[in-house]
Amino acid sequence: MIEIKNLHATVDGKEILKGVDLTIRPGEVHAIMGPNGAGKSTMSYVLAGRDGYEVTEGSVTYYGKDLLALEPEERAAEGVFLAFQYPVEIPGVANTTFLKTAANAIRKHRGEKELDAMQFLKLLREKTKALNMTDDMLKRAVNVGFSGGEKKRNETLQMAVLEPKFAILDETDSGLDIDALKIVAEGVNALRSPERSMLVITHYQRLLDYIVPDYVHVLSAGRIVKSGGKELALELEKNGYRDFGASEAA
Amino acid sequence: MAAQPETVEQVRAVTEQKYKYGFTTDIESDVAPKGLNEDIVRFISAKKNEPEWLLDWRLKAFRVWQTMEEPQWAAVSFPPIDYQDAHYYAAPKKKDGPKSLDEVDPELLATYAKLGIPLREQEILAGVEGSEGKSPAIAVDAVFDSVSVATTFKAKLEEMGIIFCAISEAVQKHPDLVKKYLGSVVPYTDNFYATLNCAVFTDGSFVYIPKGVRCPMELSTYFRINQANTGQFERTLIIADAGSYVSYLEGCTAPQRDENQLHAAVVELVAMDDATIKYSTVQNWYPGNAEGVGGIYNFVTKRGACRGRNSKISWTQVETGSAITWKYPSCILQGDNSVGEFYSVAITNNFQQADTGTKMIHIGKNTRSTIVSKGISAGKAQQTYRGLVKILPKAEGARNHTQCDSLLIGDQCGAHTVPYIESRNRSARVEHEATTAKISEDQLFYCRQRGIAEEDAVSLIVNGFCKEVLKELPMEFAVEAQKLVGISLEGSVG
Ligand SMILES: Nc1ncnc2c1ncn2[C@@H]1O[C@H](COP(=O)(O)OP(=O)(O)OP(=O)(O)O)[C@@H](O)[C@H]1O
Numbered sequence: 001m002i003e004i005k006n007l008h009a010t011v012d013g014k015e016i017l018k019g020v021d022l023t024i025r026p027g028e029v030h031a032i033m034g035p036n037g038a039g040k041s042t043m044s045y046v047l048a049g050r051d052g053y054e055v056t057e058g059s060v061t062y063y064g065k066d067l068l069a070l071e072p073e074e075r076a077a078e079g080v081f082l083a084f085q086y087p088v089e090i091p092g093v094a095n096t097t098f099l100k101t102a103a104n105a106i107r108k109h110r111g112e113k114e115l116d117a118m119q120f121l122k123l124l125r126e127k128t129k130a131l132n133m134t135d136d137m138l139k140r141a142v143n144v145g146f147s148g149g150e151k152k153r154n155e156t157l158q159m160a161v162l163e164p165k166f167a168i169l170d171e172t173d174s175g176l177d178i179d180a181l182k183i184v185a186e187g188v189n190a191l192r193s194p195e196r197s198m199l200v201i202t203h204y205q206r207l208l209d210y211i212v213p214d215y216v217h218v219l220s221a222g223r224i225v226k227s228g229g230k231e232l233a234l235e236l237e238k239n240g241y242r243d244f245g246a247s248e249a250a
Numbered sequence: 251m252a253a254q255p256e257t258v259e260q261v262r263a264v265t266e267q268k269y270k271y272g273f274t275t276d277i278e279s280d281v282a283p284k285g286l287n288e289d290i291v292r293f294i295s296a297k298k299n300e301p302e303w304l305l306d307w308r309l310k311a312f313r314v315w316q317t318m319e320e321p322q323w324a325a326v327s328f329p330p331i332d333y334q335d336a337h338y339y340a341a342p343k344k345k346d347g348p349k350s351l352d353e354v355d356p357e358l359l360a361t362y363a364k365l366g367i368p369l370r371e372q373e374i375l376a377g378v379e380g381s382e383g384k385s386p387a388i389a390v391d392a393v394f395d396s397v398s399v400a401t402t403f404k405a406k407l408e409e410m411g412i413i414f415c416a417i418s419e420a421v422q423k424h425p426d427l428v429k430k431y432l433g434s435v436v437p438y439t440d441n442f443y444a445t446l447n448c449a450v451f452t453d454g455s456f457v458y459i460p461k462g463v464r465c466p467m468e469l470s471t472y473f474r475i476n477q478a479n480t481g482q483f484e485r486t487l488i489i490a491d492a493g494s495y496v497s498y499l500e501g502c503t504a505p506q507r508d509e510n511q512l513h514a515a516v517v518e519l520v521a522m523d524d525a526t527i528k529y530s531t532v533q534n535w536y537p538g539n540a541e542g543v544g545g546i547y548n549f550v551t552k553r554g555a556c557r558g559r560n561s562k563i564s565w566t567q568v569e570t571g572s573a574i575t576w577k578y579p580s581c582i583l584q585g586d587n588s589v590g591e592f593y594s595v596a597i598t599n600n601f602q603q604a605d606t607g608t609k610m611i612h613i614g615k616n617t618r619s620t621i622v623s624k625g626i627s628a629g630k631a632q633q634t635y636r637g638l639v640k641i642l643p644k645a646e647g648a649r650n651h652t653q654c655d656s657l658l659i660g661d662q663c664g665a666h667t668v669p670y671i672e673s674r675n676r677s678a679r680v681e682h683e684a685t686t687a688k689i690s691e692d693q694l695f696y697c698r699q700r701g702i703a704e705e706d707a708v709s710l711i712v713n714g715f716c717k718e719v720l721k722e723l724p725m726e727f728a729v730e731a732q733k734l735v736g737i738s739l740e741g742s743v744g
């Protein structure tokens with residue numbers, strides 16, 4: 001279980017998160033919607049442990065552990081995965097090499113045996129096939145020259161390979177064409193399980209037709225201002241965020 | 251074997267008398283006294299039982315050297331070197347050398363362990379007293395193995411007519427070849443350090459590949475690691491006769507210590523018609539500690555002559571060691587259609603300084619050169635790429651492409667690019683691209699979010715940055731070099 005309590009965080013001295021409360025139980029999918037600049041990505045970075053995102057108040061308990069006390073790589077090894085809104089390019093490092101390094105680092109942390117090149121390739125092929133990705137993308141350098149949609153698909157592939165316990169998807173749907181959106185959503189749905197929870201950040205209720213959430217929250221000006229079932233997304237689509245102090249956030 | 255104090259005294263006495271009684275009677279000694287003068291040059295030559303012409307050549311070099319001054323143009327700084335305060339022949343072991351591995355810097359040992367170096371070689375690399383001569387108490391197999399491997403290889407090479415031996419041995423056994431080519435690429439008047447090397451070089455490698463022969467294995471100085479230290483003035487000469495091919499590896503990934511601070515090696519390569527020489531170096535001399543104390547000065551002159559048509563010389567270097575590196579492996583593209591390549595990775599961390607690059611001299615028609623330089627700076631290190639591309643009037647259709655990339659880690663280091671281009675032929679095409687980047691916080695966080703620890707992330711990103719160069723290395727070497735890249739940058743972030 002993940003319990004976020006009264007989370008306050010600042011970036012460059014500016015307070016962005018102003019008291020977030022959220023509880024996510026194993027197996028649940030929570031969607032977060034909210035206006036631009038509300039602090040959605042900030043929240044995902046704080047949970048993943050990015051430098052420069054300073055928690056000034058509150059706590060995050062992750063399966064009994066103090067998540068905020070862990071280094072980013074330790075959080076990853078504990079099963080926290082963030083699909084980035086803007087995936088990062090790493091020139092010269094083949095996607096396969098990157099993924100193998102990541103997968104083995106996590107396995108090592110968990111006291112599991114590292115995979116050799118053959119074993120890893122086999123695993124990777126299976127996952128790639130499920131996401132309709134080409135081998136070509138695996139040989140290329142991480143995200144270099146990838147189209148916006150390819151980058152998002154690559155994030156989904158990484159998630160599938162690393163099999164996290166808590167996945168945060170930050171606008172993984174933006175930039176995807178309709179077919180890709182379905183593929184990614186299917187990939188995500190395939191990963192749904194009673195042990196795995198997800199936090200899906202999106203601007204479009206369309207994604208939630210495919211990935212049906214248990215809860216929908218509205219984050220505005222650094223706070224969760226409304227929570228509900230999946231019908232809340234439909235309501236937002238119709239009325240926008242004006243009832244939730246969107247102007248305050250802008 | 252350590253020199254007896256009285257021998258040193260004897261030699262000094264004799265030298266001071268300017269060999270009044272002829273030095274031949276005194277050359278039993280294992281060590282030359284400190285200082286540099288004509289007698290020392292004669293002493294070295296006599297110790298090696300060299301022919302008259304070689305002694306003359308050394309002496310000519312020495313006389314020129316005395317009129318020369320240390321080059322000041324490189325972007326490196328160091329306190330003046332006292333050339334009289336050094337032994338130029340078989341210098342005695344330093345008195346406070348470690349007695350066993352227990353006394354060696356544990357950090358150095360940790361690095362050896364990471365690289366998987368056998369214990370016995372660790373002793374030699376770390377300069378444990380007497381480790382070269384003593385009967386091996388540990389890892390006996392490692393020593394006997396490498397000796398027997400080397401011998402087996404040698405037999406096979408001889409069968410094909412390939413000569414691969416110490417240059418001092420070549421002077422005795424193949425004097426005509428040595429006389430013909432020694433100094434033919436780097437003349438004894440070339441530059442301060444190379445000229446010094448000509449006067450006092452002690453040993454190094456000699457390779458000759460006969461016409462039409464493709465050398466069936468990588469020739470590696472690594473085989474010589476258990477033999478006597480070739481010392482600070484190493485001299486290498488490689489000749490690839492028409493239609494032949496050779497790949498030569500110099501150095502090893504293990505950090506090497508040496509009691510001599512100044513290293514001034516000379517490497518000469520000669521490629522005849524349709525011949526190819528691939529020369530790969532991994533240089534990892536002791537860089538000094540994290541505060542910048544100690545460390546080797548590596549002032550090297552490396553040059554290859556593509557004498558024949560369609561000949562090719564390819565330099566690949568991975569430079570991670572030394573306190574100061576001054577090094578410009580170059581190609582003289584004389585033969586029509588000849589090709590010169592320079593692939594370089596230079597990593598400087600802490601207080602290291604490197605001024606390195608290449609010279610491509612296009613003389614023949616349709617000569618082509620490629621330069622790929624990847625410089626990585628971390629800590630307070632300073633690094634300069636210095637490259638000359640010179641197109642002479644007759645080099646019709648010559649082409650050069652230079653790609654020069656710098657990567658900075660942290661904000662206290664520096665990278666500088668100094669390209670010199672001189673083109674005297676209108677049909678020539680010269681392209682130069684340069685980039686400077688930093689390892690971004692974004693990239694590090696992305697890797698860490700995927701479970702990769704910060705130092706491993708740096709290693710991964712830097713290896714990606716160097717990929718174009720590392721892929722030029724022979725396979726086994728490339729894997730070691732990748733590890734080395736990571737190790738060299740440890741402690742550079744966080
Ligand atoms: N380094 C920074 N310095 C100052 N303000 C920052 C910094 N980084 C982010 N912010 C601000 O924090 C606020 C929240 O940004 P965040 O990226 O979390 O929004 P978001 O909800 O993800 O928006 P979007 O829907 O556009 O992705 C914005 O106003 C942004 O300008």
Ligand SMILES: [Mg+2]
Nearest residue numbers: 040041042085
């Ligand atoms: Mg965002």
